[in-house]
Amino acid sequence: xxxxxxxxxxxxxxxxxxxxxxxxxxxxxxxxxxxxxxxxxxxxxxxxxxxxxxxxxxxxxxxxxxxxxxxxxxxxxxxxxxxxxxxxxxxxxxxxxxxxxxxxxxxxxxxxxxxxxxxxxxxxxxxxxxxxxxxxxxxxxxxxxxxxxxxxxxxxxxxxxxxxx
Amino acid sequence: xxxxxxxxxxxxxxxxxxxxxxxxxxxxxxxxxxxxxxxxxxxxxxxxxxxxxxxxxxxxxxxxxxxxxxxxxxxxxxxxx
Numbered sequence: 455x456x457x458x459x460x461x462x463x464x465x466x467x468x469x470x471x472x473x474x475x476x477x478x479x480x481x482x483x484x485x486x487x488x489x490x491x492x493x494x495x496x497x498x499x500x501x502x503x504x505x506x507x508x509x510x511x512x513x514x515x516x517x518x519x520x521x522x523x524x525x526x527x528x529x530x531x532x533x534x535x536x537x538x539x540x541x542x543x544x545x546x547x548x549x550x551x552x553x554x555x556x557x558x559x560x561x562x563x564x565x566x567x568x569x570x571x572x573x574x575x576x577x578x579x580x581x582x583x584x585x586x587x588x589x590x591x592x593x594x595x596x597x598x599x600x601x602x603x604x605x606x607x608x609x610x611x612x613x614x615x616x617x618x619x
Numbered sequence: 620x621x622x623x624x625x626x627x628x629x630x631x632x633x634x635x636x637x638x639x640x641x642x643x644x645x646x647x648x649x650x651x652x653x654x655x656x657x658x659x660x661x662x663x664x665x666x667x668x669x670x671x672x673x674x675x676x677x678x679x680x681x682x683x684x685x686x687x688x689x690x691x692x693x694x695x696x697x698x699x700x
Contacts, residue, residue, distance in 0.1 A: 480634050483634055484680075485681060487634070487677070488680075491641050491677040492677075495667070495670040498648060501667070502663035502667040505660040505663045506660065509660055
């Protein structure tokens, strides 16, 4: 003697009828995709919040780089900002302007080097070039500008005060 | 009156729609992370809002499917009685 409650669970999950079997499968797929959708939305909110928090930390940091006289015209100096894992480069252009940028190439993250004769940054990995005036890519594969580091001169010292996109 | 025959194309269409929205969400996520890596965090919050809206739409579609399913079961039970 059997009743509906006696039906084993596997029979519910794998019905004999072809049509019912597909119906259940699609419903489960829809549930799975909605779960993924909700997780993606949550991840986006977390990413946005972390991005804002990181920006706040970056803009709140004021770090001494070096004495202003440590970088001659056409020279460069490496430093790390905002964390020890973020290599940056401070340069003094041939006309005497101090500028600082991230040293990480926006193409595939190689370290760029300053070329004063070309007034630009050169990435030796894939021959990319960036302008030393504003960090914009001028040649090669990079498509995004080098992030600029805002600097201030105070009492003969140079300070990194914020990282700009 | 709902029937299982109507339900099959309905759930197929809704599953395809949910899948399309999830793919759009994945694309938005990729663009957001790309922007953040490039230092452009202005896109992050609008993207997060759109993601939440799309997830809510997906949730609504799933709710509709489950409600449809419940109605079918109820109808079938009534028919059996």
